[in-house]
Amino acid sequence: MSLPDMRQLEEAALHAWEHAFEPDPASREKFYLTVAYPYPSGAMHVGHGRTYIVPDVIARFWRMRGRQVLYPMAFHVTGAPVIGISRRIARGDEKAIRLYRDLYKVPSETLERFTDPLEIVRHFSEEYRRVMTACGLSIDWRRRFTTVDPQYSKFIEWQWLHLHEGRHVNKGAHPVRFCPQCDNPVGDHDLLEGDKAEILKFTLVMFEWNDSLIPTATLRPETIYGVTNLWVNPDVTYVKALVDGVSWVVSREAAEKLALQDHEVTVIAEIPGTTLIDQVVRHPLCGAVPILPAKFVDPAMASGVVMSVPAHAPFDYIALRDLQAEGKYTAISPIPLIKVPGYGDFPAKDAVERAGIRHQTDPAMEALTQEVYSAEFSSGILFEQYGGEPVRQARESVAALMTEKYRSAVMYEFDTRPVVCRCGGQVFVKILHDQWFLLYSDPAWKSQVSEHLAQMTLVPAEVRTEFERTIGWLKDWACTRRVGLGTRLPWDPDWLIEPLSDSTIYMAYYTISHLLKECRPEELTPEVFDYLFLNKGSPPAHPDKERLDAMRREFEYWYPYDFRFSAKDLISNHLTFQLFHHAAIFPPRSMPRGMVVFGMGLLNGAKMSSSKGNVFLLEDAINEFGADTVRMFLVGSAEPWQDFDWRNDLVHSTKKQIERFWNMVQESLSAGGETTDADRWLLSRLQAHIVKTTEALERFQTRQALQEAFYAIDSDLKWYRRRLPPGMQGGSAYRALGHIWTRLLAPVIPFTCEKLWTDTGGEGLVSFAPWPIADPEKTDADLEMAEELLLRTLEDIDSIRRVLQITPTLITLCVAPSWKREIFSAVATSADKNTVIREIMKDEQMRKRGKEATETTRQCTTLIHRLPPAFIEQYLKGGINEMEIFQNARDFLERECAIPVRVVDAEESRHPRAAVALPLKPAIVIE
């Protein structure tokens, strides 16, 4: 059988598909699906392939179901990454150049132009489009755009004016990780060290010392009432600095940090730690206390000075105890202030003693501190004289009081240090000003989103809890940037809109993007978009009202989108953000309907990663295996939401399977017109496969669909061929099957099927051919059961022969007699297995058989348990005549067994084994 020339076949199909997938509003029902548009900063690998191919399979399926299907694509180019890449390439960074030249195979003359960031996205978006087309994606390329198109910017401006009006954006100060060397905030992925570090908010408690203030940093301001002393590290050099005009004493490091946190700082003098020891300081809430020496005080931690609450802080307790053991400061005793269940007056002391800790440096100290802190926070209550509030509340109220009356300030610090930037510099906390925030923390907004989420279809269902959690967890999002590509904030043009924030409702933009290209950007005022998307106001005085109305119709027709497809790592940002923005901008009838969340990709068992070079480029895969093979492998190796593993050996075998399919359909073209039982059986089975394939695709189960549409039919054909009379190549059903089979597989392997469709006499493109519909008339359950019975019997014969050591010369099948069938039916229909035997024995004929009858009842009970319920149900309907089935199939059975086969009624046989015959399980006698 000649194999298809895939390349030629692909070219022919691509030619036929040109402009075929450019849907306009129609009277038919629509199906609008979107994917997260790519950021084209590198070449596509096979992982990307799946992201776009799975939705394409779904798109093609619904198109064949008669829907008007829209599958658009665009390119996300806003943000900073390409700027970084172009800089690295410009400065000759080896690693970047290797990645682009060797892995992504960018020609050197193109690479030279990559010093311009726009060249990078231009190059790769062209590549994306080329490769996506080669994959057979049924995308409407007329609607393609990039996020720096001037029309798109107008759309973003419109959206943001609404967000502003709706009070969803606000300006504020915000602490961020900041690298003074880079002069920029640093994200997680920019850190060499300390990527787990969180920013903690300390309260600076101001102690007075001579003409200066000594700020001690604490997370527990309420413990001020129990302060017995301060701790200062005698080995550290402190500084006296003017902070906003007031003299403070802090560590040198602290002075630098404070300068980044909204303070004007001038260092005046150095003060050795030793100078501070034994000095006396005052605070209105605890009176005068001395400064004591402690080595554990870290100058890099917040202000470098801490207050000591030995009753409640294990570190403080043990440090004081150690000093007192040397006979120093014996006059100081811990001051309790919090009542905690499970502890005495001095929780720190209890904890230390319970844990048997002897020394400050004991590694268990951290955990112990945490234990005491959490206990006090969750169930501690301040003593009456300190207000009697639970710690939880007191923490807030005491901090507020100190800020208001006692000059306390806030200082941010990391919980773990050091934090190091990719450039090697130390990272600090800086307070950014004038930053704009999307107020995702707004409870009203959150609940609006939650309510909508409850009505959405989510696939797989398990992701719902993750979405719910994300909605609850989201805090305000800093949504503006100073650097990068993007649209400027309309009311504050010094800021650029952050790239995740400009990609939230662009699915609406697709509906009109092809028509917008004709519009001059300056015509696209907010009123125009209000009219288009919100049906607000009358059409503004626009030079081309007809075009506006055409756009309105597009939007009204397509929106809302039916499904959005995206990888699961986007749940906690993009996928949830877009719900917030839809809720803020659109009325309920335009809200998204569903989302499908994908798993991640592996390559030969290891995580795919461009930076590690562990990628397989999609274009290479297509060239090597053919687009259909790549498609079939990607949708067939795992369901969309599962992680999948690209393995070359499995891809190879996928290619062979497509070839087998091709051969079988070609072969079916020459099949004869005779109709045998096997043909009726094949058609009957096919109806079920049609139903199951359809249901699977409706649920996005592409793997399941392929299992039914390919492997299940394939294995039916194996049996079919076995059943055909010798010499017969294939009957009428085989021929009919080819025509249907081609359509069932068309969404997955459209290139191959386009050609086969033509060959099998289909009209037009298979891409638009009607999806097969199961014909219940063709289903014959009795026939299917008869074949199943034959198969089971053959298996039984086989398993006997395997253990048998004689060479058999004759097989006798002994069919169960009618009285056994009666018992079988009685057992199968009885509700109570315990009384059934009594019922049976009421019959006189059965009583005569005595022990034989009870034994048969027992055997039937066991057998019924072991057979599929559907099988038994069908048997009870009465259309099965075992004797007839086996008699009719005698030729077949003899062929299979290669020895004579006799079929008799069990009662006619004198062989002792004949007695074990049961309905659906004839006794087999091999001699």
Add this chain to the structure above:
RNA sequence: GCGAGUGUGACUGAGAGGCCAAAAGUGACCGACUCAAGAUCGGUUCUCGCAGGAGUUCGCAGGUUCGAAUCCUGCCACUCGCACCA
């Protein structure tokens, strides 16, 4: 650490209280066809068994049930997310 999810035979992966020794595909082995290799086709692939059977398995340890890969509890391992970044 916190949150969500996953853990099945050599591998990928069905399975959602009795049809389960557990689908399908891959791999491996054996046969057929070939001068031969490949492709293709047929068979076998947990252990034992001279009659269609029995035994031991579904991350680990318990529990519920007449009965558990499937339900519950605990533990272990892996994946994803934890934000100013696409």
